[in-house]
Amino acid sequence: MTRVVCPGSFDPVTEGHLDIIGRAATLFDEVIVGVGKNVGKRALFTAEERIAMIRKVTGEYPNVRVEAMDGLLVDFCVQHGARAMVKGLRAVSDYEYELTMSQMNHRLSGVETLFVASDPEYSYLSSSLIKEVAALGGDVSGLVPDHVLAQLTTRLAERKAKSD
Template sequence: MTKRAVFPGSFDPITLGHVDIIKRALPLFDEIIIAIGVNAQKKYMFSLEERKHFIETAFNEYESVQVKTYTGLTADFCKAENAQFILRGLRNTADFTYEQTIAQANAKVMDVESLFLLASPAVSYISSSIVRDIARNGGDYSALVPFSI
């Protein structure tokens, strides 16, 4: 059986923190699907096409990584993709507290296990919201993302 994980997020934009988690997870799974969640209620800084392009560019040399988009529940997307695992990165205890309840519900209701990797100290401070704030204010965020715009 292929060990397939889904790494979900809005990736607005993808950061070096995301890249760190994905690259460290590559040896654990046969395939990783980077799943860009689409929420019509949310206002994104980067378009869906831009976010998908940024991720595909960052991982173009990795055959075991796919990039897909989805709407609805992440666990439903996992079932549709025959993924047994949801991969998540944790930067701090607040991330753990938030993710724990969701993971327990997904395991109970949808039979999808969540695996957590701790962010490497060198990138644990990076978040998409920090990158967006720097970008909105004209700052240089190039050291926080795997691409240049």
């Protein structure tokens, strides 16, 4: 069985993330979506909320499961029997960052990193951009799944109400 990990913070999950996860699901026997904490970012959703959102939108793929991830990504891969991870690349800047990470990950554990070029339709998408545009009143429908959009809209309204 070929098992891979698709890691990320997914705060929130975007259509770009789902494109990479879905494509990986057609290529590998099992895809584990590893939902991690990005210590450099302030999360809008808890890990449990992000996991629930991703489980809902990946339900059509019987070979995809979603797990919380803490600590080193390579340790998560080894613990789950995944010899590789799949990372989406949107631009050259992603490649430069991900290349050094993949080299360190390989040195630490032997886990390989497979890069998948994003669909051009989603090449500009990031969770950070989605949150910023939505917080400023922009329309992000079609860029995140509908139920994620509903949760995003609600959460941003709650945050705005607290700050007013």
